[in-house]
Amino acid sequence: MGFTPMIQQYLKIKAEYQDCFLFFRLGDFYEMFFEDAKRAAQELEITLTSRDGGGEERIPMCGVPFHSAENYIKSLVEKGYKVAICEQVEDPKSAKGVVKREVVQLITPGTVMEGAMLDDEENNYLAVVTENEEDHFSLAYTDMSTGETFVMAIDNGWNAVLSELVNRPIKEIVVEEDFSQLYAENLREKLQFPVSIAKRSTKDNSMDLLVEEISDTNLRNTCILLYQYLYHTQKRAIDHLKKAQVIELAEYMTLDMYSQRNLEITNSLMRKEKFGSLLWVIDRTVTAMGARKLKKWLERPLLTKSLIERRLDLVTGFYQQFFEREEIREALQSIYDLERLSGRVSFGNVNARDLIQLKRSLSKVPMIKEQLQQFDDPALHELARDLDPLPELYTLLETSISEDAPISITDGNILKDGYHAELDQYRDASRNGKHWIAELEQKEKQETSIKSLKIGFNKVFGYYIEVTRPNLPMIPEGRYQRKQTLTNAERFITEELKEKETLILEAEEQSVALEYQLFLEIREKVKQFIPALQRLADIISEVDVLQSFATVSEENNFVRPTFSAERRINLEESRHPVIEKVMKNEQFVPNSINLADDKHLLLITGPNMSGKSTYMRQLALTVIMAQVGCYVPATQAELAIVDQIFTRIGAADDLVSGQSTFMVEMLEANHAIQHATENSLILLDEIGRGTSTYDGMALAQAIIEYIHNHIHAKTLFSTHYHELTSLEESLTALKNIHVRAEEIEGKVVFLHQIHEGAADESYGIHVAQLAGLPDTLIQRANTILSQLEGTEQSVQPVPEQKSNETNVYSMGQMAFFASEEPVKQQPSKKNHEIIERLNKINLLEMTPMDAMNQLYQLQKKAEELKGRN
Numbered sequence: 001m002g003f004t005p006m007i008q009q010y011l012k013i014k015a016e017y018q019d020c021f022l023f024f025r026l027g028d029f030y031e032m033f034f035e036d037a038k039r040a041a042q043e044l045e046i047t048l049t050s051r052d053g054g055g056e057e058r059i060p061m062c063g064v065p066f067h068s069a070e071n072y073i074k075s076l077v078e079k080g081y082k083v084a085i086c087e088q089v090e091d092p093k094s095a096k097g098v099v100k101r102e103v104v105q106l107i108t109p110g111t112v113m114e115g116a117m118l119d120d121e122e123n124n125y126l127a128v129v130t131e132n133e134e135d136h137f138s139l140a141y142t143d144m145s146t147g148e149t150f151v152m153a154i155d156n157g158w159n160a161v162l163s164e165l166v167n168r169p170i171k172e173i174v175v176e177e178d179f180s181q182l183y184a185e186n187l188r189e190k191l192q193f194p195v196s197i198a199k200r201s202t203k204d205n206s207m208d209l210l211v212e213e214i215s216d217t218n219l220r221n222t223c224i225l226l227y228q229y230l231y232h233t234q235k236r237a238i239d240h241l242k243k244a245q246v247i248e249l250a251e252y253m254t255l256d257m258y259s260q261r262n263l264e265i266t267n268s269l270m271r272k273e274k275f276g277s278l279l280w281v282i283d284r285t286v287t288a289m290g291a292r293k294l295k296k297w298l299e300r301p302l303l304t305k306s307l308i309e310r311r312l313d314l315v316t317g318f319y320q321q322f323f324e325r326e327e328i329r330e331a332l333q334s335i336y337d338l339e340r341l342s343g344r345v346s347f348g349n350v351n352a353r354d355l356i357q358l359k360r361s362l363s364k365v366p367m368i369k370e371q372l373q374q375f376d377d378p379a380l381h382e383l384a385r386d387l388d389p390l391p392e393l394y395t396l397l398e399t400s401i402s403e404d405a406p407i408s409i410t411d412g413n414i415l416k417d418g419y420h421a422e423l424d425q426y427r428d429a430s431r432n433g434k435h436w437i438a439e440l441e442q443k444e445k446q447e448t449s450i451k452s453l454k455i456g457f458n459k460v461f462g463y464y465i466e467v468t469r470p471n472l473p474m475i476p477e478g479r480y481q482r483k484q485t486l487t488n489a490e491r492f493i494t495e496e497l498k499e500k501e502t503l504i505l506e507a508e509e510q511s512v513a514l515e516y517q518l519f520l521e522i523r524e525k526v527k528q529f530i531p532a533l534q535r536l537a538d539i540i541s542e543v544d545v546l547q548s549f550a551t552v553s554e555e556n557n558f559v560r561p562t563f564s565a566e567r568r569i570n571l572e573e574s575r576h577p578v579i580e581k582v583m584k585n586e587q588f589v590p591n592s593i594n595l596a597d598d599k600h601l602l603l604i605t606g607p608n609m610s611g612k613s614t615y616m617r618q619l620a621l622t623v624i625m626a627q628v629g630c631y632v633p634a635t636q637a638e639l640a641i642v643d644q645i646f647t648r649i650g651a652a653d654d655l656v657s658g659q660s661t662f663m664v665e666m667l668e669a670n671h672a673i674q675h676a677t678e679n680s681l682i683l684l685d686e687i688g689r690g691t692s693t694y695d696g697m698a699l700a701q702a703i704i705e706y707i708h709n710h711i712h713a714k715t716l717f718s719t720h721y722h723e724l725t726s727l728e729e730s731l732t733a734l735k736n737i738h739v740r741a742e743e744i745e746g747k748v749v750f751l752h753q754i755h756e757g758a759a760d761e762s763y764g765i766h767v768a769q770l771a772g773l774p775d776t777l778i779q780r781a782n783t784i785l786s787q788l789e790g791t792e793q794s795v796q797p798v799p800e801q802k803s804n805e806t807n808v809y810s811m812g813q814m815a816f817f818a819s820e821e822p823v824k825q826q827p828s829k830k831n832h833e834i835i836e837r838l839n840k841i842n843l844l845e846m847t848p849m850d851a852m853n854q855l856y857q858l859q860k861k862a863e864e865l866k867g868r869n
Helices: 005-014 035-044 066-077 158-166 181-190 215-235 257-263 278-282 288-301 305-321 322-332 338-348 352-373 376-384 391-402 421-448 469-475 495-527 530-555 577-582 612-630 662-673 691-711 723-731 766-768 773-787 832-842 847-869
Strands: 021-024 029-033 047-050 059-067 082-088 102-108 124-132 136-143 149-154 170-176 194-196 454-460 462-468 479-483 489-493 567-575 591-595 603-607 637-638 643-648 681-685 716-718 735-745 746-758 807-811 814-818
Touching: 005 102, 021 066, 021 102, 021 215, 029 035, 029 066, 029 124, 035 066, 047 376, 059 066, 066 082, 066 102, 066 489, 102 215, 102 643, 124 158, 124 215, 124 723, 136 158, 136 215, 149 215, 158 181, 158 257, 170 181, 170 215, 194 215, 194 257, 215 567, 257 643, 278 530, 278 577, 278 612, 288 338, 288 530, 288 612, 305 376, 305 530, 305 612, 305 814, 322 352, 322 530, 338 495, 338 530, 352 376, 352 391, 352 495, 352 530, 376 530, 376 807, 391 495, 421 454, 421 495, 462 469, 462 495, 469 489, 479 832, 567 612, 577 612, 591 612, 591 746, 603 612, 603 691, 603 723, 612 637, 612 643, 612 681, 612 716, 662 691, 691 716, 723 735, 766 773, 832 847
Parallel strands: 021 082, 124 170, 170 194, 603 716, 603 735, 643 681, 681 716
Antiparallel strands: 021 029, 029 059, 047 059, 082 102, 124 136, 136 149, 454 462, 462 489, 479 489, 567 591, 567 637, 735 746, 807 814
């Protein structure tokens, strides 16, 4: 036996959306069936039931209420799933057979529009990646909620594509069917991106206007694929989409995925959250638009000096006038998210309260415009001139939308009295009718002497006169017509009340219908202002970011940087902006940083925990802050404009890719060496730790020499290999500096001060002591260190507990096996050969396998001597 017509309809629609959860509208619920129901019940933690579908077995089924579906959809989308919304598209009353249903919207992680599903301070990007030829790609991404679209060419390989994607808040990636399966799998498995497949339509030219200014064919085609995917999933025109903006990557500083992570620019390394990042320190924006723009600026620092100086000029203007800046901040707090309001207007899901927010925001624009004109800096006057308060739109909203309008746009009471004559007539009829009802109730109470008599209304029976059962004998015979019997009362009607009911209900029904139609017309009028609203939002968000820079700069004693034509970096009393902020009871120790063409490589030595990594990071963060247009943490700052920042700071295994700490270290070092220029900044921390001492030292020296001789980039290289400090004699552009520490009464004190020259000690054992290792272990380490630093060629082991056969002597990770005979101060002539061979062994140059081989030979020799005895 086949399925019922309704289930057949479901299966036909589901066949077109196999990679989605199909929310199938049945009355007041969205229902799911078959495998969708099983998975949804598990993911959403809702009850799995079943129903008769006309087949031999019952069909798995689950559902969510229509009115609260948004939260369930959000949960699925956040997990990377897609949801197809299937609605009834005809009136069930007039339907012949099964009600017609269609998918009216496809909600995916990258096409979310509902405010509750979006992060106010972060964009929600959908990206499209296309491969043009080997190692040449095009990348476009858009935020549906704001309408902004960006496109770029990436010509330096797949890893550059990955860096671009990882460094942006991308929620979904779209590729074509013939896209490399290897790359697609890379996105899904390694980076955990939801990947969707799109088919290009050659017939669709509806988005030509959005790409008309793009001359590059590859970029143009990538944008068209992006727009086609949006139209396919949203099933409607999206009028707020802006023309695609081509990003020339050469105009911005390159921050690869390693630098973004290691420098904690927008998220902390440990907690993966805003707290503890550079963004957390400098974000004093007061609007959602400003917060998103600040994050975008941080992700793409500028390279053009004139553009950087323009931002700094504007920040200076805000910085110098505190009271005027505070007035701007206060006014900005009343500005709602104009970008996303524009998107909601275009998308058709804006309600009356959204338009009230829009009106209130527009009412503040003239005030902000006037406040900007009060500043002394003429650059701020230019911003004021560009601000358009859109008085025509404000007037439309002020005269039409009621201040206490409900959220629903279908229940009436949205528009003000006086906005539309016909609507006023319906409202008068309804209000007069209700006034008449109230008067009738008083009249009936007086004439029947029934004080509890009341006139009520419900949607099923309309208006009625209700009399409680004890008062029924008081009703004059023939006065009312019985309408409904209740347990404790009777309900009646009169001919006069019927007539008034008809007039009132018709007036209310026509009023609500007309009001809905008028609201849609208002929404269409508002759509015409979307481009102007987007321009306004762009300027207001820029004002917000610039005042944020000024505010945080004044609060933290930052200074305006200058830029050196000689590619010189000179920071006096430089500070780490984040560490300085989180330190509560301690004061951050500032240090100066000096780099020039003739001394562009600083070799940093000093103990662990002394501040080498902090010193390196604070330089990078200072450079980024300057090139986004913010003041910097120093008493004086002269900087060179940096085109790229490369970092290797900290150790972490990449277990997903099966790569060890050392392999990750070498990959990141290689990435810097292959791509850095003389205008780049390279930060390498403790290169070579993941292998043997001499391997690591050799690699570290070779890397230093290569950077010095071939790249000439500004470089900070920290190391524990003190032997490398001798390079200052042969490499003219290298300079030794160290982090000062002092030993007081056997304990090390870190001063966190940078001084010229090499460090004299590493203080590693002192750090181990600070970490709480046992005292006996620390004492033993000091003994071994003294022996290694002395004239002895080998370390005398400490005997462990004797066994019946051999004694085991510890030395680091090595083990020496000797005979039962205790070690004598004066070895016998028979043992002299073994002692002599031991003295000749240089453990520091041996691999573990070589050491084991030597030990085996010595043990055999000892057994031979024992046998002779």
